[in-house]
Ligand SMILES: O=P(O)(O)OC[C@H]1O[C@](O)(COP(=O)(O)O)[C@@H](O)[C@@H]1O
């Protein structure tokens with residue numbers, strides 16, 4: 001036992017030191033996951049800089065291309081994708097990357113790398129041009145195939161329960177990195193003039209209940225009866241509606257203050273809009289580690305077996321009491337549909 005054991009790390013600890021101390025809790029850990037987390041933090045700092053000055057140097061706006069999802073790519077989508085991939089490739093710990101912006105898997109060439117990363121390099125990209133919070137979401141898996149060759153589909157299509165770490169960066173009024181390695185959730189705030197992330201939100205706990213619901217009610221005409229009834233219930237309760245349109249920002253607020261975020265199936269997106277591997281699962285891991293809950297309405301998000309890297313699924317996520325209530329309404333709908 002070393003002298004750091006059992007001491008909670010104080011607010012103000014740098015992210016680097018925090019990662020190092022956490023690694024010391026596992027004497028046989030090789031440090032590879034720690035290095036990988038540092039690589040992500042480095043890319044986050046670079047992307048943060050690009051975002052902060054995007055209004056000045058003509059990198060906001062449309063890129064003139066469409067990604068695999070058929071959505072317009074923004075320049076910053078492309079830049080963030082390049083920055084994260086480069087950091088992960090140079091870092092050497094990752095063999096294969098799944099990115100929202102790339103239809104095929106990205107083989108980094110690091111065949112000895114033990115990890116797979118799934119990433120939404122820039123989330124909430126419709127908010128870039130208007131100076132509203134945006135984010136990055138990532139999920140880390142250990143490869144199941146032996147090292148020495150490229151990562152396989154079996155490595156990539158693991159259910160969320162196999163995540164070894166997950167996190168997000170929110171580029172907001174301040175920039176924060178929030179992550180878990182399966183042992184609680186911690187948040188770090190970026191100090192740009194020092195170029196460091198500092199522990200600011202230790203051991204984040206999702207409030208058990210809340211009075212905020214977040215969903216895009218513009219699509220309410222095509223909500224299913226269960227979702228419609230649940231939203232009516234939220235209104236009866238006098239809950240507040242809060243919807244930014246950047247998943248990371250909506251999720252982050254509800255994680256700290258209590259609330260539920262919903263992206264239900266709609267006519268336009270019958271399976272929901274959000275992507276299982278690099279939007280739903282990482283946030284599901286974080287919310288569960290903070291004592292909250294994530295579901296597709298029928299089952300735990302992290303137990304869904306992905307069929308394709310870009311699968312979509314409905315998402316009900318946040319404070320446990322609110323997600324349970326939403327599931328009650330959906331259960332009624334499913335029972336009546338039988
Ligand atoms: O406009 P809508 O349908 O409410 O969609 C908003 C959702 O779409 C997303 O922007 C999708 O993310 P990307 O920007 O990474 O494509 C989520 O962040 C957000 O919650």
Ligand SMILES: [Mg+2]
Nearest residue numbers: 120122123124
């Ligand atoms: Mg996204």
Ligand SMILES: [Mg+2]
Nearest residue numbers: 100120122123
């Ligand atoms: Mg994105």
